[in-house]
Amino acid sequence: MSPRIGLDRNRLLDVAIEIANQDGIHAVTMATLAKRLNIRPPSLYNHIDGLPALRNELALYGLEQLHSVMVEATTEKEGDDVISAISFAYLKFTRTHPGLYEATLYAPDNRDPKVEQAGNKIVELALNSLNHFQLDKDDAIHTVRGLRSILHGFSSLEQSGGFGIPINSDKSLDFIIKSYLKGIKNSTD
Amino acid sequence: MSPRIGLDRNRLLDVAIEIANQDGIHAVTMATLAKRLNIRPPSLYNHIDGLPALRNELALYGLEQLHSVMVEATTEKEGDDVISAISFAYLKFTRTHPGLYEATLYAPDNRDPKVEQAGNKIVELALNSLNHFQLDKDDAIHTVRGLRSILHGFSSLEQSGGFGIPINSDKSLDFIIKSYLKGIKNSTD
DNA sequence: TATTATAACTAATAGCATTAGTTTTGCAAG
DNA sequence: CTTGCAAAACTAATGCTATTAGTTATAATA
Numbered sequence: 001m002s003p004r005i006g007l008d009r010n011r012l013l014d015v016a017i018e019i020a021n022q023d024g025i026h027a028v029t030m031a032t033l034a035k036r037l038n039i040r041p042p043s044l045y046n047h048i049d050g051l052p053a054l055r056n057e058l059a060l061y062g063l064e065q066l067h068s069v070m071v072e073a074t075t076e077k078e079g080d081d082v083i084s085a086i087s088f089a090y091l092k093f094t095r096t097h098p099g100l101y102e103a104t105l106y107a108p109d110n111r112d113p114k115v116e117q118a119g120n121k122i123v124e125l126a127l128n129s130l131n132h133f134q135l136d137k138d139d140a141i142h143t144v145r146g147l148r149s150i151l152h153g154f155s156s157l158e159q160s161g162g163f164g165i166p167i168n169s170d171k172s173l174d175f176i177i178k179s180y181l182k183g184i185k186n187s188t189d
Numbered sequence: 190m191s192p193r194i195g196l197d198r199n200r201l202l203d204v205a206i207e208i209a210n211q212d213g214i215h216a217v218t219m220a221t222l223a224k225r226l227n228i229r230p231p232s233l234y235n236h237i238d239g240l241p242a243l244r245n246e247l248a249l250y251g252l253e254q255l256h257s258v259m260v261e262a263t264t265e266k267e268g269d270d271v272i273s274a275i276s277f278a279y280l281k282f283t284r285t286h287p288g289l290y291e292a293t294l295y296a297p298d299n300r301d302p303k304v305e306q307a308g309n310k311i312v313e314l315a316l317n318s319l320n321h322f323q324l325d326k327d328d329a330i331h332t333v334r335g336l337r338s339i340l341h342g343f344s345s346l347e348q349s350g351g352f353g354i355p356i357n358s359d360k361s362l363d364f365i366i367k368s369y370l371k372g373i374k375n376s377t378d
Numbered sequence: 379t380a381t382t383a384t385a386a387c388t389a390a391t392a393g394c395a396t397t398a399g400t401t402t403t404g405c406a407a408g
Numbered sequence: 409c410t411t412g413c414a415a416a417a418c419t420a421a422t423g424c425t426a427t428t429a430g431t432t433a434t435a436a437t438a
């Protein structure tokens with residue numbers, strides 16, 4: 001085992017993430033990556049099994065990072081605050097790592113078990129954040145689908161410039177989450 | 190003026206839409222389009238100004254179609270029913286025209302005035318559907334951002350298979366929209 | 379110091395979008 | 409009916425992409 005492998009592979013991923021965050025996931029190609037690393041494109045195949053595999057790695061890494069920041073955000077929070085906290089952690093992640101977030105969306109193979117599991121962990125975290133609502137199973141599924149829709153939809157729209165008007169985005173998300181949670185409480189008693 | 194131009198251009202777009210809906214927007218290439226039309230790729234340039242222009246046309250057409258079905262859905266509806274109606278029209282559109290919907294998302298140039306205007310018409314329709322809530326200006330913006338997030342997020346997640354479990358999607362969207370609207374009413378009185 | 383695994387390289391293939399330049403075709407006017 | 413012209417097809421060529429095969433350099437280890 002050579003210690004060079006891991007180091008170079010990490011560096012490769014780091015640079016790929018850098019490109020993604022700067023210029024978008026579509027700018028991550030074997031050509032641009034090789035150029036930034038000052039090597040020839042074929043040399044990349046010593047470290048990664050082609051472009052789809054690279055994009056899969058980015059998706060996986062992105063999902064793990066996203067989960068991580070969401071978990072961190074929940075510390076010392078309770079009740080609805082947990083939900084607000086993970087929501088803003090999610091939004092912050094998509095803002096500070098736009099390319100990595102993009103990578104999680106256009107995952108080349110959704111049926112990759114690792115990617116699927118990483119996604120499931122995020123869904124479970126969201127589900128757990130709803131515990132204090134004491135929802136029955138179906139309502140919990142509906143509710144978490146809504147929460148996921150809001151977070152993903154809001155982030156995507158913001159990132160693609162869909163919210164043209166310069167009205168504070170954070171206030172919007174806060175308003176939306178709080179309204180949604182009020183409605184859930186109201187719907188289910 | 191030869192009548193051939195318009196006909197062929199429409200056919201070209203129809204076939205491109207067909208490919209998009211069958212195999213995804215990424216499968217729409219000059220090569221695959223030419224093959225389906227039984228012509229050589231360069232011949233396409235007599236009708237369309239390259240692949241980015243083609244994708245732009247698809248985005249524009251998709252947004253117009255989406256707006257159209259949303260408007261149709263509002264007839265003979267009032268109050269919250271208008272919002273439910275446009276929501277389900279939106280969802281239905283993304284299900285029956287998945288590739289065209291994809292095209293509206295990955296629009297190559299968001300700053301194209303036509304695409305921007307088509308998008309704005311949809312936002313305005315959504316805004317109008319919220320009239321009976323009598324929201325002040327900022328709350329209306331927040332609310333419509335939430336509605337858009339829900340619709341886009343929900344559709345995207347459903348389309349990418351994000352809702353793994355076989356629990357009725359329509360019920361989920363109904364639950365989410367109704368809860369959200371209840372919360373809005375509750376938030377703003 | 380010699381071996382060997384590792385990771386770089388060059389060369390080549392195939393597919394893509396696109397441009398330039400040429401030929402075909404079909405409608406419309408004489 | 410034919411002739412001319414515009415439209416739309418074509419071939420050929422360019423340069424980009426990912427990828428594979430085969431070769432050389434290198435650096436850690438034995």
